[in-house]
Amino acid sequence: MEGSKKGYQFTAGQERFRNLIPRYYANSHVAIGVFDISNKASFTSLEFWIQELKRYAPSDCKIILIGNKADLKEKRQVLPKDKLPWTSESKHPKIIEISAKTLKKPNSILDSIASEGLAVKKARTLKQEEEERENERIQMYGEHSETPPMRRRKFLMCGSDRGQRK
Numbered sequence: 001m002e003g004s005k006k007g008y009q010f011t012a013g014q015e016r017f018r019n020l021i022p023r024y025y026a027n028s029h030v031a032i033g034v035f036d037i038s039n040k041a042s043f044t045s046l047e048f049w050i051q052e053l054k055r056y057a058p059s060d061c062k063i064i065l066i067g068n069k070a071d072l073k074e075k076r077q078v079l080p081k082d083k084l085p086w087t088s089e090s091k092h093p094k095i096i097e098i099s100a101k102t103l104k105k106p107n108s109i110l111d112s113i114a115s116e117g118l119a120v121k122k123a124r125t126l127k128q129e130e131e132e133r134e135n136e137r138i139q140m141y142g143e144h145s146e147t148p149p150m151r152r153r154k155f156l157m158c159g160s161d162r163g164q165r166k
Contacts, residue, residue, distance in 0.1 A: 002077035007163075010097075011020055014040045019093065021052055021056055022056045023026065025052070025053060025056035025057040025061070026056070026057075026058075027058070028031075028053075028057050028058065028061045029061060029062065029116070029120040029121050029124075030061065030062045030063075030064060030113055030116050030120065031049075031053050031057060031061055031062070031063050031064070032053040032063075032064050032065075032066060032113065033046045033063065033064075033065045033066070033138055034050050034052070034065075034066045035065065035066070035067055035078065036067075036068055036069050037067040037069050037070060037072065037076050037077065037078045037097060038072045038077055038078075039070065039075060039077060039078075040077040040078055043067075043077075046065065050063065058124075060120050060124065061120065061129065062094070062116040062117070062119075062120055062125060063094070064094045064095075064096065064112065064113060065094070065095045065096070066095075066096050066098055066109065067095060067096070067097040067098070068097075068098055068099070068100055069099060069100070069101070070097040070098055070099040070102075071101050071102050092156075094112070094116075096108075115121050119137040146160040
């Protein structure tokens, strides 16, 4: 994702940042939630943040959950097959496990986040361009016109024998 501008906002789940949520989420492409795989409560507490995303973020914002402390397999309380009880199967976020201690997979996670964000950005840009073209068409030819009026007239007149004397 070279040449792409990336911006990050971190709130660390702190109460004092909750009034800033709508501003942070407004144009987000990707949201990242981090939980501790050795602490089930940290996983289930993501419900608040997912609900806030649904409330304030654009509907196409991708959600990636990162399970930290993958090195603590013997203390694991959250299994990879665990599903978030408040999400439907089709809306289930992508979950990636890492270990901040051993620093395995940091580049693949950043690549995944960047590619998800880029895909959302491209889709939004295409949609915006399409809407702008539609607005231009409406302004130029009227709201219900399929083709420009002059083109219709020229088409009807071309090749017509009517009115010509032989």
